Amino acid sequence: MADKVVTGLLVKPGSNFSLKRRNPGETFGWDKERAKAELAEVIAKIDVLQVKLAAEHEHSLLVVIQAMDAAGKDGTIRAVFGPLNSAGVQVASFKAPIGHELEHDFLWRIHDVVPPRGEIGIWNRSHYEDVLVVRVKNIVPKEMWEKRYRHIREFERLLSDEGTTIVKINLHISKDEQRARLQDRINDPAKRWKFRSGDLDDRKLWPDFMKAYEVAFNETSTEYAPWYVVPADRNWVRNLAVARIVLDALQRLDPQLPPDSPGITDLVVV
Ligand code: AMP
Numbered sequence: 345m346a347d348k349v350v351t352g353l354l355v356k357p358g359s360n361f362s363l364k365r366r367n368p369g370e371t372f373g374w375d376k377e378r379a380k381a382e383l384a385e386v387i388a389k390i391d392v393l394q395v396k397l398a399a400e401h402e403h404s405l406l407v408v409i410q411a412m413d414a415a416g417k418d419g420t421i422r423a424v425f426g427p428l429n430s431a432g433v434q435v436a437s438f439k440a441p442i443g444h445e446l447e448h449d450f451l452w453r454i455h456d457v458v459p460p461r462g463e464i465g466i467w468n469r470s471h472y473e474d475v476l477v478v479r480v481k482n483i484v485p486k487e488m489w490e491k492r493y494r495h496i497r498e499f500e501r502l503l504s505d506e507g508t509t510i511v512k513i514n515l516h517i518s519k520d521e522q523r524a525r526l527q528d529r530i531n532d533p534a535k536r537w538k539f540r541s542g543d544l545d546d547r548k549l550w551p552d553f554m555k556a557y558e559v560a561f562n563e564t565s566t567e568y569a570p571w572y573v574v575p576a577d578r579n580w581v582r583n584l585a586v587a588r589i590v591l592d593a594l595q596r597l598d599p600q601l602p603p604d605s606p607g608i609t610d611l612v613v614v
């Protein structure tokens with residue numbers, strides 16, 4: 345049965361979505377302690393399906409995570425995917441392209457790390473940077489980035505046709521919560537390494553980034569590669585919401601254990 349919370353987080357394809365209608369502080373009426381217990385239950389279910397995904401060895405699951413700085417990308421990956429069997433999970437993090445990456449089209453380095461059959465891939469940032477930061481900061485001319493929405497839709501269609509289930513998740517944090525978290529990173533010596541002065545430049549461009557996110561959602565949320573906007577001001581809400589999206593995707597993928605080899609049940613190990 346479809347998870348109603350998950351359906352509510354979806355950016356419906358062709359819906360003229362607006363971020364203003366989504367509250368980053370949403371709690372769905374959940375209780376914090378109960379939500380933590382439920383997270384463990386949901387992860388246990390994901391774990392069972394991960395084994396089947398590996399055994400079937402036909403499909404893969406790609407989870408794209410995009411968000412502003414300090415929205416909790418790293419924390420989400422650790423909380424939701426950390427407990428899984430790491431042999432079947434690959435995390436890829438995308439920084440600004442360098443060296444030979446710049447000698448190719450923007451999807452070249454992306455395609456290389458698509459999860460292979462049987463595995464779950466998690467992307468900490470993604471090809472969406474090429475229509476987000478690149479658009480906001482005019483890193484390439486408009487004539488170039490404006491075509492990328494179509495390139496992305498067609499690329500994701502290819503992956504989907506070839507057996508990859510794609511879910512794209514935006515961790516939606518408020519500007520106020522980001523201020524508090526960035527300040528905390530500056531103040532706390534253990535977290536200071538995460539802070540870059542460039543984070544403040546991006547923060548100044550907040551409205552432009554929100555606009556770019558909205559356009560990206562409207563242009564690229566499709567039946568085969570939907571966007572979900574997750575309230576991220578509270579870590580415990582964020583973690584459970586993301587876990588439920590992943591479980592929902594795996595349940596739809598519905599991996600099956602392979603059929604028994606003929607006669608296997610007659611074999612006796614001596
Ligand atoms: P972080 O994820 O905080 O370690 O930062 C990575 C940085 O790389 C962010 O500022 C991203 O905007 C930037 N980045 C990632 N991909 C691209 C890209 N394709 N073009 C430009 N900047 C990028």
Ligand code: MG
Pocket residue numbers: 413414538540543
């Ligand atoms: Mg950062």
